[in-house]
Amino acid sequence: MKTGAVVQYPVRRLTAYSTQTLRFLDGGEQRFRLLDTPARKWVVHLSLLDDGEAAQLQQFFSRLQGSSGRFSFTDPWTAITHPNCSLELEELRLEFAGPGQCRSTLLVRQNR
Secondary structure (H helix, E strand, C coil), X not given: CCCCCCCCCCEEEEEECCEEEEECCCCCEEEEECCCCCEEEEEEXXXXXXXXXXXXXXXXXXXXXXXXCCEEEECCCCCCEEXXXXXXXXXXXXXXXXXXXXXXXXXXXXXX
C-alpha cells in the first residue's frame, strides 16, 4: 500500500493447535500434539484501495499463483516476520465500489 502499512485495521489473528486423540476399546483416551508450535493465520481486510493498489494486489496474487506461492509476512501485533507464509485462496476477489474504492479480504497462513 502507498502508506507502507502491512495491513489495514481491523485485522484478526487466529492461533490453532492440532491434537490427535486415540480412543481405546476400554474407553480410555490418549492425546498427543501433531504440531510442536501453534499454527497461525491472519485475516487481512483491505478497503479503500485505489486502482494502483488493487492492480499491485492482483500482480502479487498472480505471482504467487494463488495458494501455491510462498512469501514473508510480518505479524502486525508482534512485528515478527514469518518467512514461510501463503494465502488460503484459490481466487482473488476484488470488489470495486467506485474510483479509488476497492476492497478485498486475504487469509494468510504460516506454513510448517
